[in-house]
Amino acid sequence: MSKVATTYLEVHPWLVIEKGYHEERTLVSESIFSLANEYQGVRGFFDEGGNIPTLRGTYFNGVYEYAKEDTPISYKGIIKRTHFMINSVDYLKTMIKINGQILDLKSSTVNNFIRELDLRSGLLTREFDWIINNNLSVKIRFERFLSMNDCTRAFQRITIIPTSSCQCDFKLSLDSNVIHWGKDCYWNGLTNYQNDDVIGIMNETLTTKQRLLSLMKVDINKGTNKKIEFSDMRVDLECAVNLNANEELVITRYVSNIVEKDPSIDIDSIFNKGLKDVLESFILGFEKQLDSNIKYWDNIWNKSDIEIVGDDLNQQGIRYCIFQLEQTYHGYSSTNNIGAKGLTGEAYSGHAFWDTETYCLPYYLFNNLEAAKNLLMYRYNTLPQARLRAKELDCDGACYPIATLNGYEACNLWQHASLQIQPTTAVAYAIYHYVNFTKDVDFLLKYGLEMLLEISKFLLSRGQWNPSHTHFSYYCVMGPDEFQMMVNHNTYTNYMAKRTFDYTLELISKYKDTKECQRALRLTKTDDKMLESYKNASEKMYILYNEKTKLFEQHDGYFDLPHIDIKTIPVTDFPLYSHWSYDRIYRNDIIKQPDVLMFLFLYNQSFSLDIKKANYEFYEPRCIHESSLSPSIHSILASELGKDEEALKFFGFSTRMDLDDYNRNTNEGLHLTSIFAAWVTIVYGFGGLRSDGEILTLNPRLPSIWEKYSFNITYQGAKLKFLIYKEGVEVINQTKIPIKLKIYNKEYEIVDNLNLKGEL
Ligand code: BGC
Numbered sequence: 001m002s003k004v005a006t007t008y009l010e011v012h013p014w015l016v017i018e019k020g021y022h023e024e025r026t027l028v029s030e031s032i033f034s035l036a037n038e039y040q041g042v043r044g045f046f047d048e049g050g051n052i053p054t055l056r057g058t059y060f061n062g063v064y065e066y067a068k069e070d071t072p073i074s075y076k077g078i079i080k081r082t083h084f085m086i087n088s089v090d091y092l093k094t095m096i097k098i099n100g101q102i103l104d105l106k107s108s109t110v111n112n113f114i115r116e117l118d119l120r121s122g123l124l125t126r127e128f129d130w131i132i133n134n135n136l137s138v139k140i141r142f143e144r145f146l147s148m149n150d151c152t153r154a155f156q157r158i159t160i161i162p163t164s165s166c167q168c169d170f171k172l173s174l175d176s177n178v179i180h181w182g183k184d185c186y187w188n189g190l191t192n193y194q195n196d197d198v199i200g201i202m203n204e205t206l207t208t209k210q211r212l213l214s215l216m217k218v219d220i221n222k223g224t225n226k227k228i229e230f231s232d233m234r235v236d237l238e239c240a241v242n243l244n245a246n247e248e249l250v251i252t253r254y255v256s257n258i259v260e261k262d263p264s265i266d267i268d269s270i271f272n273k274g275l276k277d278v279l280e281s282f283i284l285g286f287e288k289q290l291d292s293n294i295k296y297w298d299n300i301w302n303k304s305d306i307e308i309v310g311d312d313l314n315q316q317g318i319r320y321c322i323f324q325l326e327q328t329y330h331g332y333s334s335t336n337n338i339g340a341k342g343l344t345g346e347a348y349s350g351h352a353f354w355d356t357e358t359y360c361l362p363y364y365l366f367n368n369l370e371a372a373k374n375l376l377m378y379r380y381n382t383l384p385q386a387r388l389r390a391k392e393l394d395c396d397g398a399c400y401p402i403a404t405l406n407g408y409e410a411c412n413l414w415q416h417a418s419l420q421i422q423p424t425t426a427v428a429y430a431i432y433h434y435v436n437f438t439k440d441v442d443f444l445l446k447y448g449l450e451m452l453l454e455i456s457k458f459l460l461s462r463g464q465w466n467p468s469h470t471h472f473s474y475y476c477v478m479g480p481d482e483f484q485m486m487v488n489h490n491t492y493t494n495y496m497a498k499r500t501f502d503y504t505l506e507l508i509s510k511y512k513d514t515k516e517c518q519r520a521l522r523l524t525k526t527d528d529k530m531l532e533s534y535k536n537a538s539e540k541m542y543i544l545y546n547e548k549t550k551l552f553e554q555h556d557g558y559f560d561l562p563h564i565d566i567k568t569i570p571v572t573d574f575p576l577y578s579h580w581s582y583d584r585i586y587r588n589d590i591i592k593q594p595d596v597l598m599f600l601f602l603y604n605q606s607f608s609l610d611i612k613k614a615n616y617e618f619y620e621p622r623c624i625h626e627s628s629l630s631p632s633i634h635s636i637l638a639s640e641l642g643k644d645e646e647a648l649k650f651f652g653f654s655t656r657m658d659l660d661d662y663n664r665n666t667n668e669g670l671h672l673t674s675i676f677a678a679w680v681t682i683v684y685g686f687g688g689l690r691s692d693g694e695i696l697t698l699n700p701r702l703p704s705i706w707e708k709y710s711f712n713i714t715y716q717g718a719k720l721k722f723l724i725y726k727e728g729v730e731v732i733n734q735t736k737i738p739i740k741l742k743i744y745n746k747e748y749e750i751v752d753n754l755n756l757k758g759e760l
Contacts, residue, residue, distance in 0.1 A: 003653055005660035011312050016320060016659065018115040021105055021128075026052050027667035032658055033117050033124055034344040034670060035144065036327040038336055039151035040257055041343020044115075044124060047094040047142050047156065050104035055667075056178065058088050059343040059350065060259050061336040063212065064405045065186040065205050071412040077393050079412040083405055085339065085350025086186045086205065087178045089214045091255045092156055095171040098138055103130060111137075119323045120301070121294045122148060138162045147289055148296040151332055152274075153281045154255040155289065164245045169238070172253055174214045176203045176233035181346055187212075189233040193271060198278055199228055199235050202270065213258040213270050215278045221250040254281045261335075300326050303712060303719065304367045306682055310707030317655025318682065321675040325363055328672055331371025337378050337405075338672065345669020351403035351410055352378075354423040354480075355673035357430035358602065359629060363679050365437050365691065366713035372434055373443060379427045380447040382407025383454060386424075390458045393418060397457025397524075400424045415485050419478040421462065425496035428455045429602060432503050437691055444507070445516035452504040453524040456534050459497045463537060471542040479555065481595035482627075483585050487555035489542050495599050501538035505531060550614035552596045561589040566624050575626055591623040593630035601633050601684075604640075605693040613641050620646075628663055632677035636685040639701055647685060648703050654678040683711055687722060697742040700724045715739060720750070728757040 008025055009032070010017035018029060033044025043057040066083045074080050096103040113128040127141040139161040147153040160168060176187045186206050193200040193215060200215035216237075224239040243249055256278035260270050281289065304322055308315040328342040337352035338360050356375055364372035379386075379400065385407035386398035392409075393399060400423040401409035402416050411417040431448045434440065463474050474497065479490035508531060511517040521527075544553035553559055573579045576590075596615050600607055616637045625631050635650035653662045655678045658670045683689050686709070688699030696715060702708065702724050710723040718737040723730040731754040733739060738751045748754055 003662040005653065005656065005662060007660055009659055011316050013312070013315050014119050014319065016117040016119070016316070019113070021110065021113040023052065023105075025661075027055060028661050029115070030055060030057075031344050031666050031669050033115060034324075034327075034342075035122060035124055035146050036324075036343040037146040037148050037151045038327070038329050038332040038343075039259075040146060040154070041327070042092065042144075042146070042154070043344060044117075045092075046105060046126075047092045047144070047158070048096055048103045048105075049093070051106040055345065056087075056090055057345060058090055058092075058178070059085055060088050060212065060257070061085075061333075061343065062261065062405060063088060063205065063210050063259055064350065065180075065208055068184060075414075077418050078414045079409050079417055082349070082410045082412045083208075083408070084180075084346070084410070085343075085405055087180045087346065088176070088187070088212060089201070089203070089257065090173070090175045090178055091154060091214050091216065091257065092144065092253075093173040093175050094142075094156075094158065095169075095173075096140070096158075096160070097169040098130070098132055098162065099136070099166050101132060103140070119319050120297050121290060122146065122297060122323075122327070123290060123293070132166070136162060136164050136166055138166070145290060145293060147281075148293050148326075148330075150277070150281070150289075152256050152258055152277055153289070154257065155281075155286055156253040156255070157286055158251045158253075160243070160249040160251075161246060162243050166243055167240070168243050168249060169240045170251065171236050171238045172216070172218060172251070173234060173236045174199070174201050174216055174255075176201060176212075176214075187233060191267065192230050192235060194228060194230075194235075195275075198275060199237060200274065200278075201230075201233060201235055202267065203233050209263055211260040211267075211270060213260070213274045214255060215258075215274045216253055216255045217278050217282045219252040219254070219282065221248070252286050254278055254286075256281060297323075303714060306679075306709065306711045308706055308709045311705055314655050314706075317659060318678060320659055321655055321678045324670060324672065324675050325360075325679065329360070329364075329371060329375075331364070331368055331374045334374040334377035334381060337375065339405075340671075340673050341669035342672035344672070347665070347668035349403070349410065350405055352405070353403055353673070354420075354426040355629060355676070357423075357426035358598075359632075359673050359676045359680060361430050361433060362684070362691065363676055365434065366683070366715065369438060369714075372438075373440070376427075376430060376434055376443070377447065379430075380451055383451060385409075387454065390461070393462070395458055395461040397459070397461060398424070398451070398454035399458050399462070400427050400455075415478060416482070419476060419486060420480075420482075421459075421474065421477055421493050422480055422496065424455055424458060425493070425500055428452055428500040428503065429496065432499075433691065445511060445514060445520075449504075449507060449511070449517060449520040450523055452500070452507065453520055453526050456501055456504045457524065457526070457530070459500060460530070460533055460537055463497065465540075466542075470540065472537040472540045473542040479595045480598050481554065481591045481593055483590055483592040484555060484558070484595075485586050487557070489544055489556040490595070491544050491552045491554060492595050492599050494541050494543055495603075498538045498541040498543070499603060501534040501541075505534055505538070550611045551618055552615060554591070554595050554619075558589065562587065564588045564590055566590060566622065569624070574624070576624065577626065589622055591619060593625065593627040594619070594623065594633040597623075597633055597637055601636060603692055604690050605697075609641070612637060616641060628657060628671045628674035629677050632674075632681040632685070635681045639685045639688065640699070644701065644704060647701075648705065651678075651681050651685065651703070654681055682709070683713070687711060687724070689713075695740060695742050695747070697745075698722070699744055700729050702726060718750075728755070730755050 030043040109131040110128040115126040130138045141159040143157040187203045190202045202213040204211045224241040227238040258274040339350040340348040390399040403411040479492040631650040638647035658666045690697045708725045718739045719734040721732040
C-alpha cells in the first residue's frame with residue numbers, strides 16, 4: 001500500500017491543533033475541521049473567506065437537487081439524471097475591517113495563528129494576532145459550534161481586541177448565493193424576514209422545492225451603528241464601532257436553520273418555528289448551549305471511548321474518528337443516512353452506499369441502538385423506490401441503490417448501478433445482524449420481514465438457473481471488488497443471496513402463524529410456491545469452492561485471469577482509476593477491495609480458521625486497497641489468523657486516514673465510512689469481537705506497539721468495558737445486568753468484573 005502521511009497537526013489526546021497557518025493545506029484543514037450534527041454540516045473554512053483556495057461548504061442532510069442535464073447515454077435501467085447533496089446557505093460569512101483594511105489571511109500579516117478543535121465539546125476555535133502596522137495589532141478569535149441536541153442551531157462568536165484604538169467595521173451575512181461543484185447555484189430566493197433584530201432569508205431548491213429558512217440574531221457587547229441590507233438570497237448586517245486600546249469587542253451570532261422538505265407546510269409555520277428556535281437559543285446564550293454540548297460529548301466518551309496507552313497518534317486518531325461518527329449520524333432522524341463523505345464535502349455527492357449496512361451499522365449496534373434501528377427504517381421507508389428500481393432492471397421485488405440520498409438510484413455509472421447486488425444483500429444482512437443482536441422481534445415482524453420478502457423476490461428474479469437446471473446463480477454481476485465487471489457466479493453475491501434466502505425462510509417458518517407474518521406475505525404477494533423457489537435456489541446456489549485447496553474462487557474464471565504482481569506496479573500509478581484506462585483495470589487479477597474476504601468477515605463464524613487462512617493468503621497479495629474501506633477487513637482477518645504484524649500494517653493509517661491525508665484527497669471531504677472501518681478494526685480486529693453468532697464472542701489481542709487499550713460497548717442493556725493489558729483481559733460490567741459472553745472460546749456470565757489474568 002503506497003500511502004504516506006503528511007503531518008502538520010499537533011498530537012494531543014483530545015484536541016486537533018494546527019499551529020501556524022498552513023496555506024498549502026487550506027482545503028485539507030477545511031475538511032478536518034468540519035463540524036456536523038447529522039442535521040447539518042459545515043466545513044472548517046475561514047469565516048472571513050479571503051483570496052485562498054476554499055470550498056465554503058455548508059450541507060444539510062437530505063437537501064439535494066438533480067443534475068441540470070440527463071446522463072448523455074440513456075438505455076432502460078441506466079439512471080437518466082443523478083441527484084446530489086447541494087451546498088447551502090453560508091451563515092458564517094463575515095467581513096472584518098480595521099482602519100480600512102480588510103482581514104484576509106492571504107495578504108494580512110498574522111502571528112501566533114492557532115486553530116483547535118476540541119473533541120470534548122465540538123468547539124472550533126481559531127485565533128491569531130493581526131498586525132495592522134507598527135502601532136496596532138489586533139487579537140482576533142473566531143469560535144463556532146453546532147448544537148448536538150438542538151440540531152437546527154449554529155453558533156459563531158468573534159472576539160476582537162486591538163492594542164491601540166481603532167475603527168472597526170464588520171459585516172455578518174446569510175448568503176444563499178453558493179455554488180456547487182464550483183459552478184452552479186441550486187437555490188431560488190423565496191422571501192426575507194426582519195423583526196426585532198432577527199433577520200433571515202428563506203430560499204428553495206430549484207426543482208426539488210425543499211425550503212431552507214436561515215435566521216440570525218446577533219449580540220454585540222457594545223453599542224454600534226447598524227445597517228441591514230437585503231439583496232437577492234442574501235442579507236447583511238453591517239456594523240461600525242470605535243474601539244479603545246485593549247477593549248474587547250464580542251460579537252455572538254445565533255443561527256437557526258430550518259429545513260422543510262414537505263411542500264404542504266405553509267411559510268408562516270416555518271417562520272414561526274425558526275423564530276421560536278432562534279429566540280430560545282439567544283435567550284439561553286452561547287455558554288449554556290456550549291455546556292450542553294460538553295454534556296452531550298461527555299456522555300458519548302463515557303459510553304464509547306477507546307483508550308490506547310503507548311500510541312499517542314492512534315489515540316488521537318481513534319477519538320477523532322468517534323467524534324466524526326457521532327457528528328455525522330446519531331439517529332436524529334430515520335430520513336437521514338450516512339454519506340460516504342458525511343456532511344464534509346461534495347465528492348461522492350452526499351450519497352449513502354452499502355457502507356452503511358456493512359461498515360457503519362456495527363458501531364451503532366454497540367453504541368446507540370435507536371440509531372441502528374433508524375438506519376434500517378431508512379431502508380424500510382425507501383422500499384417503494386427499491387421496488388421501482390427492481391422493475392427498471394426487469395426484475396421483481398426490491399433492489400436497493402448503490403448510491404442514494406432519497407432512496408432512488410443516483411449512480412449513473414451503469415456497471416455499478418445495474419450490476420452490483422451487494423447493496424440489496426447488505427440490507428438483508430443488516431436486518432439479520434440487528435435482529436440477531438437485539439432480538440427486536442417487533443421490528444422484525446413489522447418491517448424486517450416485509451423487506452426480506454421483497455429482497456428475496458428480487459434475488460430470485462435477478463438470478464438464473466443454468467441450462468441443465470442443476471444450479472442457480474447470478475450472471476453478469478459486479479461483486480464488491482469493482483475491478484471485476486460483469487462476471488458470472490461471483491461467490492460473494494451468491495453466498496450472500498443464499499444466506500438471505502435461508503434467513504427469510506427460517507423466519508417465515510418460525511413466525512408463519514403470527515398475523516404480522518401473514519400481513520407481510522400478503523403485502524409482498526408471496527405464496528408457498530415462491531417460498532419453495534427460494535428454498536430450491538438456496539439449495540442449488542452455485543458456490544465456487546474447492547474442498548482440497550479450501551479456496552473460494554472470486555468468480556467463474558478468476559483463477560485463469562492474467563496475473564500481475566502488484567508489487568511491480570509503480571507507486572506513481574496509484575490510484576489506478578486515474579492512471580490506467582478503465583478496461584485495463586478489468587483485464588487481470590488485481591483486486592480493488594475484499595470480495596471473498598468480505599463475506600468471510602460478515603459471516604465469520606460460519607467458516608473454519610483453515611478456510612479463512614487459505615483465502616486470506618491467496619487474496620491478500622492480490623489486493624491493492626484502492627477503496628479506503630479495504631484495509632480494515634484485511635486487518636481483522638490477519639488478527640484472527642495470528643498475523644499480528646500484518647494486522648498492524650493494515651490498521652496502520654486507518655485512524656489517521658484524514659488527519660494525515662494518507663489518500664491525498666482529504667481536501668474533498670473526510671472518508672467518513674472508512675472512519676467507521678477504523679472503529680471496526682479495533683473492536684472486531686484487535687478485540688476479536690464477533691456478533692454474527694448466537695452469542696457475542698471475543699478473542700482480544702494486544703498489538704505489540706500498545707501498552708494497553710480499552711473499549712466500551714453497550715450490549716443487551718449492559719455497559720461493558722474491556723481492558724486489554726499485557727497480562728490479560730478485564731471486563732467491567734458497569735450496569736450489573738448479567739451478560740453471557742464467550743471469551744477465548746469459554747462461556748462466562750458477567751455480573752460485575754471478570755479478570756482473566758494470563759489469558760493473552
Ligand atoms: C468502493 C465501494 C464503496 C464506495 C463508497 C468505492 O470506492 O469501491 O465499495 O461503497 O467507494 O465508499
